[in-house]
Amino acid sequence: MIAVAPVAAPGAPLARRNPVAKLAAALVFSFILVATLDPVAPAIAVAVELALLPLFGVRYRVLARRALPLLVSGVGIVVTLVLFAADHSGRVLLDVGPVLVTEGVLVTALGLVLRMFAVALPGVIVFATTDPTDLADALIQNARAPARFAIGALAAFRLVPLLGQEWQTIGLARRARGVDAGRNPLARLRLFGSTAFALLVAAIRRGTRLAVAMDARGFDAGTPRTVARRQHFGPADWLLLVGAAVLAGGALAVSVALGTFRPLLG
Amino acid sequence: MSAVRLRGFGWRHAGRRHWAVRGVDLDVAAGERVLLLGPSGAGKSTLLAALAGLLPQDSGEREGIVEIDGLDPRTARERVGVVFQDPESQLVMARCGDDVAFGLENRGVPTEAIWPRVDSALRRVGFPYDRDRPTAALSGGEQQRLALAGALALRPGLLLLDEPTANLDPTGADLVRRAVADALDADTTLILVEHRVADALPLVDRVVVLEPGGGVRADGPPQTVFATHGDALDADGVWVPGRTTPPRHAAAPAGEVLLAAERLGLPPRLAATDLRVRAGEALAVLGPNGAGKSTLALLLGGLLRPGVGRLTATSALAGPDARTPPHRWRAPALTRRIGSVFQDPEHQFVTGTVFDELALGPRRTGQPEPAVRAAVDTLLERLRLARLAGANPFTLSGGESRRLSVATALATAPRLLICDEPTFGQDRRTWRELVDLLADLRDGGHGVVTVTHDADFVAALADRTVTLERR
Numbered sequence: 001m002i003a004v005a006p007v008a009a010p011g012a013p014l015a016r017r018n019p020v021a022k023l024a025a026a027l028v029f030s031f032i033l034v035a036t037l038d039p040v041a042p043a044i045a046v047a048v049e050l051a052l053l054p055l056f057g058v059r060y061r062v063l064a065r066r067a068l069p070l071l072v073s074g075v076g077i078v079v080t081l082v083l084f085a086a087d088h089s090g091r092v093l094l095d096v097g098p099v100l101v102t103e104g105v106l107v108t109a110l111g112l113v114l115r116m117f118a119v120a121l122p123g124v125i126v127f128a129t130t131d132p133t134d135l136a137d138a139l140i141q142n143a144r145a146p147a148r149f150a151i152g153a154l155a156a157f158r159l160v161p162l163l164g165q166e167w168q169t170i171g172l173a174r175r176a177r178g179v180d181a182g183r184n185p186l187a188r189l190r191l192f193g194s195t196a197f198a199l200l201v202a203a204i205r206r207g208t209r210l211a212v213a214m215d216a217r218g219f220d221a222g223t224p225r226t227v228a229r230r231q232h233f234g235p236a237d238w239l240l241l242v243g244a245a246v247l248a249g250g251a252l253a254v255s256v257a258l259g260t261f262r263p264l265l266g
Numbered sequence: 267m268s269a270v271r272l273r274g275f276g277w278r279h280a281g282r283r284h285w286a287v288r289g290v291d292l293d294v295a296a297g298e299r300v301l302l303l304g305p306s307g308a309g310k311s312t313l314l315a316a317l318a319g320l321l322p323q324d325s326g327e328r329e330g331i332v333e334i335d336g337l338d339p340r341t342a343r344e345r346v347g348v349v350f351q352d353p354e355s356q357l358v359m360a361r362c363g364d365d366v367a368f369g370l371e372n373r374g375v376p377t378e379a380i381w382p383r384v385d386s387a388l389r390r391v392g393f394p395y396d397r398d399r400p401t402a403a404l405s406g407g408e409q410q411r412l413a414l415a416g417a418l419a420l421r422p423g424l425l426l427l428d429e430p431t432a433n434l435d436p437t438g439a440d441l442v443r444r445a446v447a448d449a450l451d452a453d454t455t456l457i458l459v460e461h462r463v464a465d466a467l468p469l470v471d472r473v474v475v476l477e478p479g480g481g482v483r484a485d486g487p488p489q490t491v492f493a494t495h496g497d498a499l500d501a502d503g504v505w506v507p508g509r510t511t512p513p514r515h516a517a518a519p520a521g522e523v524l525l526a527a528e529r530l531g532l533p534p535r536l537a538a539t540d541l542r543v544r545a546g547e548a549l550a551v552l553g554p555n556g557a558g559k560s561t562l563a564l565l566l567g568g569l570l571r572p573g574v575g576r577l578t579a580t581s582a583l584a585g586p587d588a589r590t591p592p593h594r595w596r597a598p599a600l601t602r603r604i605g606s607v608f609q610d611p612e613h614q615f616v617t618g619t620v621f622d623e624l625a626l627g628p629r630r631t632g633q634p635e636p637a638v639r640a641a642v643d644t645l646l647e648r649l650r651l652a653r654l655a656g657a658n659p660f661t662l663s664g665g666e667s668r669r670l671s672v673a674t675a676l677a678t679a680p681r682l683l684i685c686d687e688p689t690f691g692q693d694r695r696t697w698r699e700l701v702d703l704l705a706d707l708r709d710g711g712h713g714v715v716t717v718t719h720d721a722d723f724v725a726a727l728a729d730r731t732v733t734l735e736r737r
Binding site for chain 1: 318320343344346347348350352354355356357358359360361364367368369370371372373374375376377380381384401402416417420564567569570596597598600601602605606608610612613614615616626627630631674675678
């Protein structure tokens with residue numbers, strides 16, 4: 001199951017910032033880092049991200065749990081590169097049968113993993129500290145996103161856990177009808193397909209009913225919508241945005257100064 | 267305070283040959299409380315959708331006049347509030363207060379005015395929690411009260427309720443009805459569609475009965491309508507108050523044990539339970555929401571692996587397979603021995619036609635095609651589905667899809683049938699047929715287990731009851 005509920009202490013100074021500001025800051029931070037292939041800038045970025053974490057009210061253990069898929073794929077990248085990289089430059093660190101680990105391979109692998117972390121962690125932090133309702137509100141009020149899209153997506157999002165339950169029920173109902181796949185992989189695939197189709201039918205029905213219920217409460221009225229929960233985009237939010245750009249730029253500057261900077265393009 | 271006027275009103279959904287509703291002449295004065303009745307398929311829900319302005323021009327063909335305070339319902343939407351049947355698909359937001367505020371935002375109510383109106387609407391329906399309560403943490407009855415608050419916050423002149431309690435347990439349904447009774451202003455017009463007439467009568471002062479072929483069959487105060495049309499309505503499947511059904515209990519004592527559950531449970535959904543299921547006995551499993559009744563049905567049906575304890579099938583049910591617990595049987599073997607009927611019939615449909623749906627089980631268990639045809643034809647006749655043999659199961663009405671889901675479980679002639687809330691939202695005719703069908707099975711030596719909230723159903727059928735406690 002995808003963890004979606006916010007886990008931050010709501011009073012933390014950066015967690016309280018406007019969701020759109022947080023999202024934009026994360027995007028700025030990540031995009032600047034994509035510009036380089038060296039390991040130094042991402043290493044600094046990851047260090048900055050981890051150092052700022054307490055200001056977002058997220059505990060390290062919680063972040064580790066949220067970022068578990070990221071950690072797993074990090075290990076995967078290192079193992080794959082170490083085993084299959086063609087470029088075996090640098091000092092030999094380990095030579096056991098087919099496994100040949102050199103300094104060059106290790107640096108490339110670590111660089112890639114660091115980049116992945118540096119780019120992905122800001123997003124993980126934003127969603128760990130942001131309530132989906134607040135995000136939809138801020139998108140409408142501060143980023144001028146259409147309400148029909150933002151509120152519609154929010155309402156659909158609320159149905160996701162229900163779909164999980166429904167998937168299980170449909171599977172059980174099929175077994176009760178005498179339909180199972182046993183060990184045959186082809187039958188298994190067919191069963192998966194037909195269960196997915198039944199789920200799709202159920203989801204469309206539910207979605208249609210929800211849309212009608214929303215229109216019954218004037219969602220399609222065309223009257224200018226007001227907002228029940230005001231989202232402010234203040235100086236502190238601008239500061240977060242500028243801070244993200246400055247920190248990411250700083251990481252790049254250090255990398256250039258050390259002579260390790262390798263631009264992505266050119 | 268809104269008045270409704272219908273003159274020769276009719277609606278035909280795009281692509282359909284038959285009119286969903288036709289020839290309706292009706293005046294409802296401001297402040298009247300009307301119960302709208304009619305057999306399944308008479309067009310009650312379509313009529314409500316028309317009044318709510320929820321039938322877009324391009325979705326079908328309209329004839330005659332439908333007006334709210336002299337306006338087309340599509341332009342009079344602000345005067346109308348609606349509560350639908352399914353709580354899960356009418357709540358929009360993650361927090362209760364936000365959900366009530368949703369409609370107010372859509373209507374352009376200024377921010378300062380929104381929250382006082384949210385609080386007052388929540389108070390009026392007797393909502394027991396604060397605004398920040400997650401909507402997902404509510405019971406069905408609480409969700410429906412929240413939906414009612416969302417409709418009332420918009421101060422509708424006309425409130426439409428489309429079977430708002432059909433999916434609820436008796437406690438939840440009672441809470442919702444009480445909230446409706448307490449929350450309505452004296453001048454709010456109410457039009458209610460509800461199968462269980464006796465429960466709805468305290469809320470209304472007028473009954474209107476739609477005729478399936480078109481027009482209005484009866485209209486007046488409840489006593490008068492039921493005195494003059496009671497028999498015809500009863501025959502059509504309407505729950506006329508005061509009519510009882512002769513019970514059908516087992517004539518013979520229960521037969522051999524089919525399933526034995528010892529400390530069977532699945533924490534945290536179901537606490538350890540001891541139970542014996544016998545042939546020739548109708549067993550009803552009762553208990554409040556959250557006690558694990560549906561989980562018990564799935565465990566007895568061999569569909570879930572027990573978390574604790576054991577479920578043993580006897581050789582009377584499973585022959586040589588009795589040593590293996592039911593959840594380890596292959597599906598075709600399971601469906602020959604235990605049939606399960608789920609709460610939502612559509613979860614069980616696998617094929618494209620009613621005929622194939624009924625043939626699926628027998629084919630899966632390897633019966634020859636002529637035997638399959640014979641078995642299917644018998645079931646089609648017995649459950650009044652013959653005319654629908656070529657129809658897609660997903661296009662059937664509520665009563666039809668319930669009958670089909672029971673029929674599919676019977677197609678492989680299992681010795682034990684397990685039904686989860688088979689009578690939810692059914693009209694009286696289907697209800698009566700279910701009682702007779704399950705009683706016939708029981709008298710023929712089958713075991714029948716029913717998970718249900720329906721006290722009338724228990725009184726009419728059950729030979730023994732087991733009540734689960736909420737943990």
